[in-house]
Amino acid sequence: MLAAHEIALARLRKDVAALEPGACRRGGASFRLGLPTLDAALGGGLARGVLHEVYARGQQDVAAAAGFGLGVALRAADGRALVWARQDLLDIEAGALYGDGLAAFGADPKRLLVVRARDPTGVLRAAAEAARCAAVGAAVIEIWGEPKTLDLNSSRRLTLAAGASGVTVVMIRLGAKPAPSAATSRWGVAAAASAPLEANAPGRPAFEAALLRHRAGVGPRTWRLEWDRDRASFESAPLSRFVVSVPAGGPAVADDGAPWRRAG
Amino acid sequence: MTARHGGAPAEPLVLVHSVKGALRLAAASREASALGLTFGLTLADARARIPGLVAADHDPAADDALLARMAETCDRWTPLVALDPPHGLILDITGCAHLFGGEADLRRRIAGLFRRNGLATRAAIAGTPDAARALARYGRVPIAPPGGEAEAVRPLTVAALGLAEDVRRALSLAGLTRIADLADRPSRPLAARFGEDLPTRLRRTLGEEDRRITPLRPRPACRVQQMFAEPIAHNDAIEATIRDLLGKAMELLEAAGQGGRAFEASFFRTDGAVRRVDVATGRPTRDVAAVLRLLRARIEALADPLDPGFGFDLIRLAVPVAEPLAQLQPQFDGETREDEAVSDLVDRLVARFGASRVLRFSAADSHDPTRASRLVPATSLVAATSASPPPEEPGEPPLRPLRMFDPPQPIETLAETPDGPPLRFRWRRVLHSVARAEGPERIAPEWWREPDAPTRDYYRVEDAEGRRFWVFRAGLYERETDRPRWYLHGLFA
Structure with a gap:
């Protein structure tokens, strides 16, 4: 009897697994983010052909979230076309997309298609249309706030569209609290101090990325990451360089009177 | 009218x-x-x-609008419809009349449709537009037989020539009241006394000289239509008709070695109203299913739905723009196929959201950051030919922000020296203390566009929390301004 139960249970597990979104996806099952320790912790990278969510942790972290989301999308797209669907409202709230800046980040503006929609419903529709097109490398959705149309159903619909075509969908949420959805992974991203260059110049893009949820059961963890444009890959942000605000003028002095050494 | x-x-x-x-x-x-x-x-x-x-x-504007609507209605009889303001329409029915049972029947049909909609019209058919107009306005002959224009218009008053007011007065002073009075005179003295315009108009009205009309709508590359004895109103029937028409149009295009870049479906209602739905594609196509999908998406996205009323009695499909399209051979690397798929996606998105909302970046040769890169419709030619921005030096951090604000956002700053980077700044009520800064990168305005714009000194700054900003000071200290203003222009990742 016990054996029969186990067989039934195993069959049920298999059926449930087959029902999971992304089960019928084509091509490689996952893509690497580029940092070996991060990929290992995620079990070989992030899944392709599913929905990943990136939340900006604070109102001021919109650019960091967009940068991290774009990095993930670029890794997933692997040189293929990128579709970026966004709301009109975002131009005022979080700034418009800037071609030269995208190029400086490592995204080829010529391979990028931008769809502007008036409302979140339009954004989701455009993204679903893009997610159905297998020639697209990745679709990026950027949505401000917590619109009613963005519920469990709509994210499930996106996941299904992505699963059928193998297009990875990255949803960047700005000004919103993490909410339940059909996303495979959910990240909370904040800006992090960069490793300074000569003369205390700001360095490469740096993020503090917290994995809030992962479908495969990877526990919550936080990484400090840097984006390496030349290799189009995430790197570990060097922690050895101490981060402190240094006045632009003379030498900074710590509380105990000992002078700080300038990093860089 | x-x-x-x-x-x-x-x-x-x-x-x-x-x-x-x-x-x-x-x-x-x-x-x-x-x-x-x-x-x-x-x-x-x-x-x-x-x-x-x-x-x-x-209300002249309402008159013009009514005339334009009537012109649309007339499109069902002939593709060459021209406005003859303020109150007339000219239809070139060459080669069309036999489709409607001859000239007399066609004239009756046109008048009948307008009469049913409460409009009284006068119509005449003649060999030249001017003769037809004169007959319609002043004559009693509904149809001038071929070559009989001169005879038909001779008894009419000279007002039928459509002359300027002063010429008409001069003619009446000279005692010339009928066209017949003018027709028999030599044209040279007439031109000398009443202006060059008179003999020309006379010749045209007498049917001796033809004139080109400028149709409202240019002649499409290809046009197919389906008339219904019984008006149709059902969605499935309409869609099946469009599919058939598309199939026919594609055959015609294929025979010509062409593909359509734009498609237009016109729905003619029994009461004379006309509704048009058009889609455009990124490259020439002969794919019936793809165009049908685009049309369907466009109809679904219409602000006011396609209302068949008492039914459509004519559905027409025109291909206004066609370009050569050879049979494509797929390349081995599959890249062509991928580009095609993305271009199909662009068409679908354009059909749903409109061309102004599906965009690509276009790089311009300008050092002004706001002009260097801008978004242009993905279907435009600029998008296809644009160059990529110059690649960045390896190892450099991004020197241009991922996000830009347009217009730049004013910020309050505290700087140690008037020409140095800010120490602290306040943006959207949050105070940021600057931990790292690089700059200035001085960008002069394009004086040939904005003569009075101040020079901008850009700084890349990072605050204590690690957020990176692109800020600038407008105006050179002491040379252009004493109290320079600061702006936040962009956000780095």
């Missing part, structure tokens, strides 16, 4: 407009005309003659 009040009361009606401070008649209804009221009479005089006169304001 200004009888806009269909089924109007039997009282005489006039439309008035203001000329040099006096209200004068702009148009008179049939009843009013019968009482001797004519164009140009003052309203006061007219009221004195006819006490029960109904007067309304003349």
Whole structure:
């Protein structure tokens, strides 16, 4: 009897697994983010052909979230076309997309298609249309706030569209609290101090990325990451360089009177 | 044709407009005309003659709109419809009349459709547009037989030539009142006395010289249509018709070695209203299913749905723009196929959201950051030919922000020196203390565009929390301004 139960249970597990979104996806099952320790912790990278969510942790972290989301999308797209669907409202709230800046980040503006929609419903529709097109490398959705149309159903619909075509969908949420959805992974991203260059110049893009949820059961963890444009890959942000605000003028002095050494 | 009040009361009606401070008649209804009221009479005089006169304001814009709608309606009989302002339409029915049972039948049909919609029209058919116009306005001959124009227009008054007011007065002073009076005279003395315009118009009205008309809509590359004896209103039937028409159009295009870049479906309602739905594709195509999908998406996205009313009695599909399309051989690397798929996606998105909302970046040769890169419609030619921005130095951090604000956002700053980077700044009520800064990168304005714009000193700054900003100081300290203003222009990742 016990054996029969186990067989039934195993069959049920298999059926449930087959029902999971992304089960019928084509091509490689996952893509690497580029940092070996991060990929290992995620079990070989992030899944392709599913929905990943990136939340900006604070109102001021919109650019960091967009940068991290774009990095993930670029890794997933692997040189293929990128579709970026966004709301009109975002131009005022979080700034418009800037071609030269995208190029400086490592995204080829010529391979990028931008769809502007008036409302979140339009954004989701455009993204679903893009997610159905297998020639697209990745679709990026950027949505401000917590619109009613963005519920469990709509994210499930996106996941299904992505699963059928193998297009990875990255949803960047700005000004919103993490909410339940059909996303495979959910990240909370904040800006992090960069490793300074000569003369205390700001360095490469740096993020503090917290994995809030992962479908495969990877526990919550936080990484400090840097984006390496030349290799189009995430790197570990060097922690050895101490981060402190240094006045632009003379030498900074710590509380105990000992002078700080300038990093860089 | 200004009888806009269909089924109007039997009282005489006039439309008035203001000329040099006096209200004068702009148009008179049939009843009013019968009482001797004519164009140009003052309203006061007219009221004195006819006490029960109904007067309304003349609205030329509404007249023009009505005429344009009527022109659309006439599109069902011939593709060459031209406006003859202020009150006329000219239809070139060469080669069309036999489709509607001959010229007399066609004329009856046109008048009948407008009459059912409460419009009184006058129509005439002749060999040249000017002869037809003269006959319609002043004549009694509905159809001038081929070569019989001269005979038909000879008895008409010279007003039928459509001459300027002063020429007409001069003719009447000379005692020339009928076209026949002019037709037999040599044209040279006429031209010398009344201007070059007169003999030309005379020749055209007499049918001796033809004139080109400028149709409202250019002739499409390919056009197919389906007429219905019984009007159709059901969605499935409409879609099946469009599919059939698309199939026929594609065959025609294939025979010509062409593919369509734009498609237009026109729906003619039984009451004369016409609705058009058009889609454009990024490259020439002969794919029936793809175009049908685009049309369907476009119809779904219409703000006011396609209302069949009592049904459509004619559905037409035109291909206004066609380009050569050879059979494509897929490349081995599959890249062509991928580009094609993305271009199909662009078409689908454009059909749903409109061309102005599906965009690509276009790089411009400018050092002004706001002009260097801008978004242009993905279907435009600029998007296809644009160059990539120059690659960045390896190892450098991004020197241009991922996000830009347009216009730049003003910030309050505290700087140690007037020409140094800011120490602290406040943006959207949050105070940021600057931990790292690089700059200035001085960007001079394009003086040939904005002569008075100040020079900008850009700084890349990072605050204590690690957020990176692109800020600038507008104006060189002491040289351009004493109190330079600061702006936040972009956000780095």
